[in-house]
Amino acid sequence: MSKAVKVGKVVIGKGYPVSIQSMTNTRTTDVDATVKQIRELVAAGCEIVRVAVANLEGARSIREIKQLLGSDVPIVADVHYDHRLAIEAIKNGADKVRINPGNINQDWKIRELVQVAKEYSVPIRVGANSGSLRKEFEQKYDRITALGESALYEVRLLEKFGFFDIVISVKSTDVLETIKANEYVASKVEYPLHIGLTEAGVGETAIVKSSIAIGHLLLKGIGNTVRVSIAGDPIKEVIVARKILASVGLRKVGQVIACPTCGRCEIDVEKIAKTIEPLVEKTDLTVAVMGCIVNGVGEGRHADIGVAGTRQKAVIFESGKILKTIAPDTIVEELTRLIQQRIKTSPGS
Ligand code: SF4
Known part of the structure; x- marks a missing residue:
């Protein structure tokens, strides 16, 4: 040493x-x-x-x-x-x-x-x-x-x-x-x-x-x-x-994980991820933004909060469990609200 x-x-x-x-x-x-x-x-x-x-x-x-x-x-x-x-x-x-x-x-x-x-x-x-x-x-x-x-x-x-x-x-x-x-x-x-x-x-x-x-x-x-x-x-x-x-596991820093998108993607994953990233980085949360419901909830289950979307609806999940369904155009708003709620209720805040 x-x-x-x-x-x-x-x-x-x-x-x-x-x-x-x-x-x-x-x-x-x-x-x-x-x-x-x-x-x-x-x-x-x-x-x-x-x-x-x-x-x-x-x-x-x-x-x-x-x-x-x-x-x-x-x-x-x-x-x-x-x-x-x-x-x-x-x-x-x-x-x-x-x-x-x-x-x-x-x-x-x-x-x-x-x-x-x-x-x-x-x-x-x-x-x-x-x-x-x-x-x-x-x-x-x-x-x-x-x-x-x-x-x-x-x-x-x-x-x-x-x-x-x-x-x-x-x-x-x-x-x-x-x-x-x-x-x-x-x-x-x-x-x-x-x-x-x-x-x-x-x-x-x-x-x-x-x-x-x-x-x-x-x-x-x-x-x-x-x-x-x-x-x-x-x-x-x-x-x-x-x-x-x-x-490399030396710091706990809030992060957005986002799927790479593919032909199944139905929401603007990159735009949503980039919009919420500055807020997430102030927390120690992992937030998932996934482009479809088919694989999204399963692939994002390790995240604290996540969204998986389609053109008609988006599913919000917490630690792999589906919390609610929302309109796709309210994804950023809903994720922001949930992240802020977590910040307020986290110890030491
Ligand atoms: S979550 Fe859905 S849209 Fe994103 S890469 Fe996986 S299959 Fe494709």
Whole structure:
């Protein structure tokens, strides 16, 4: 089991729940825009938020961002090249820093940063991605080993200065490389792993690649915090991450199951499912939308609530038992009412 690393209020590793991360795409110096996006990310289920720190003003903005936020979501400073930015970010409240010691490059700079990180009890994430392999490892090893060894080289740089509060990432744009490199690192050290692909792409491509890589690793018990990489709105990354964790049984997230539709289908399954999905995701219910009565009730019997429709009538069922028959044009309305009723009567609501 990996060791535990505390990032603000969130613990990564050692059997703690796998946490969801994302990264803002605002200028960190634009405090209002960054606070707004962090709030949106948190509302979507993000548990650790990373911000890019490109200059001293950005590092200092972290203090103001945290004050304005009014939430204790941990903030990670993403720093390259200049160790002073990482130090300044820590002094201004960053809960973790993500650096690449390889591009900071000099021992005394790493030593200075490590001293401050120790003093403030702030962990450091290091790692490698397919675009930043160390040349000597690239020449010596296959790409997977080179990726793993490049990350471990950075770990050893921190360890050399007595720093062990480390999270590691090894990322590639390639699914198999990412999986194998994480397996390699997990077999060598006990630090928690931040898993995900790098530059996974856009839309469905990014979702499919991330789901396979992250899902495979999590099912093997590897990975302690995840970041899905999708170009564009970071909220999508969080939504996909939640669905991945739910799919591998690590989170209970409300879900709509819908039949794939076939020649028997008589209602607009896709439209109904998409309409109710935002509400269902706020619950822990499974809601089935099935396109016909012939197979629908049976196939959807594992759902908490479901509908199976024809052009003339729709059957509403709960846990496989038929509850009532309604007019097809009232399906969304009726499902919404039943879901809201469940929300009101669930414990803790
Ligand atoms: S539930 Fe009915 S419409 Fe949907 S895929 Fe199955 S048989 Fe086809």
